[in-house]
C-alpha cells in the first residue's frame with residue numbers, strides 16, 4: 001500500500017487537535033496526573049536515548065519525590081533533575097508565549113547541562129571544538145566559528161516558518177536544524193527534543209516523546225542522519241508526525257471515555273428514584 005501523502009496526514013492532525021475541543025476537559029486532578037506522567041515520560045525517554053539506565057519509575061521517584069535510587073549513579077540522578085527543570089522552564093515559556101530566540105535556546109541547554117557537565121561554564125555556551133555524529137567522523141557538525149551565525153539564521157528562519165509551516169512540520173524541522181548545527185558541547189539531543197516540544201505545545205499539540213528502545217532509537221537516529229547527509233527532511237518529518245498522531249489518538253480516546261463517564265453519571269442522576277416499596281404491614 002502506498003504511504004499516505006504527508007500533507008494529508010498533517011490535515012488529519014489538525015482535525016484531531018480540533019476534535020479535542022469538542023469534549024469536556026478532564027477534571028483538574030486528572031489533568032495534573034496526566035501532566036505529571038508526560039513529564040516523567042519525557043525525562044525518562046530523552047535521557048534513556050542518550051544512555052541513562054534509569055527506569056520510568058526510578059525517574060518518577062527522583063523527580064517527583066526527591067528520592068535517590070540504590071545502585072544508580074549520582075550523574076544519572078542529576079541528569080534527571082536537570083532535564084525535569086528544563087522541561088518546566090519550557091512549559092513556562094509556552095505559558096508566557098515567549099518567542100524563540102538565541103538566548104532561549106542557550107538557556108534551555110544551560111538548564112539541561114547545569115549539574116552534570118564537567119565544566120560548568122560550557123553549559124549553554126557554544127562549542128569551541130569540533131564534533132561529529134557517533135560512528136561517522138567524516139561528517140562534522142557545524143564548525144565552531146560558524147555556530148553563532150548558524151543559530152542566528154535558525155532563529156530568523158524559525159520566526160518566519162512558525163507563521164507559514166504546519167506546526168507539526170515546523171517542530172520537526174526546528175529539531176532537525178538545531179541538532180544538525182550541534183551548537184553545544186553536550187546536551188544537543190535533549191535540548192532539541194525540548195525545542196521540538198516547545199514548538200508543538202505552543203501550537204496546542206501534546207508533548208511527544210521519542211522512544212528509547214533500540215528499534216525506535218535507530219529509526220530516529222537514521223532519519224536525522226538522512227536529513228543531515230542528504231538534505232531530505234521527509235523521513236524525520238514523517239516520524240514526528242507519526243508520534244504526534246499516536247499521541248493525539250491516545251488523548252482523544254481518554255477524552256471520549258471521560259465524556260462517556262460524565263454522560264453516564266448525568267443520566268444516572270437524572271433518572272427518577274425507584275419507588276421504594278414499603279414492606280407490607282402484617
Ligand SMILES: Nc1ncnc2c1ncn2[C@@H]1O[C@H](COP(=O)(O)OP(=O)(O)OP(=O)(O)O)[C@@H](O)[C@H]1O
Pocket residue numbers: 049050132133134179180184185186187188189190191192221224225226228
Ligand atoms: N547523524 C546525525 N545527524 C544529525 N543529528 C544526529 C545524528 N545522529 C544523532 N543525532 C542527534 O544528536 C543527538 C546526540 O548527540 P551526541 O551523541 O553528540 O550527544 P550530545 O550532544 O551530548 O547531546 P545529548 O546527550 O543530549 O543528545 C541525538 O540525540 C540526535 O538527536
